[in-house]
Amino acid sequence: MPLFGKKKFDERSSEMTRRFMVKETLGTGAFSEVLLAEDRETHAMVAVKCIDKKALKGKEETLENEIQILRRVKHPNIVHLHEIIDSKSHLYLVMEL
Ligand SMILES: Nc1ncnc2c1ncn2[C@@H]1O[C@H](COP(=O)(O)OP(=O)(O)OP(=O)(O)O)[C@@H](O)[C@H]1O
Numbered sequence: 001m002p003l004f005g006k007k008k009f010d011e012r013s014s015e016m017t018r019r020f021m022v023k024e025t026l027g028t029g030a031f032s033e034v035l036l037a038e039d040r041e042t043h044a045m046v047a048v049k050c051i052d053k054k055a056l057k058g059k060e061e062t063l064e065n066e067i068q069i070l071r072r073v074k075h076p077n078i079v080h081l082h083e084i085i086d087s088k089s090h091l092y093l094v095m096e097l
Contacts, residue, residue, distance in 0.1 A: 016085050016092045020048060031055045031063075036097070046082065049093040067093070 020037035023045075027034045032051045039046060056063060070081040070093070085092040 014085075014087045014090070014092075016048060016050070016087065016090075019085070020046065020094070022048075031059065045097055047079070047095045047097050049095060051091040051093070053089055053091065063091070070095075 019040060021040055023036040023038060025033060026036050026047055029049075032049050035048045035050060037046055037048045038044070051063065067081070067084065070078075074080065080096040082094045082096065085094065
């Protein structure tokens, strides 16, 4: 069930959607949905990984490790993590496409 299906449409009224215009779903992972989105200011296209904090319960450390690695690594084969937007219910990882 997509995180941003009709029932959860209200989740879109977050800082993430104020900054980014969501275009489509690129894929889904175990705790997340990855969206194709456009930066409303720069018009750059990015991938936004939307992580449901509730679904993550108990796996926070794994995510923390993933984030720390992504922040440090700069490699042509690994997507760059631009920024993280933290909301009450979700963590949004704004990444290079
Ligand atoms: N930066 C990106 N650019 C384009 N597509 C992406 C990007 N990141 C993820 N995707 C798409 O979204 C899908 C799910 O990504 P995700 O990183 O959530 O996968 P996962 O590691 O299997 O999930 P999880 O971390 O929740 O276990 C990928 O298989 C891919 O199709």
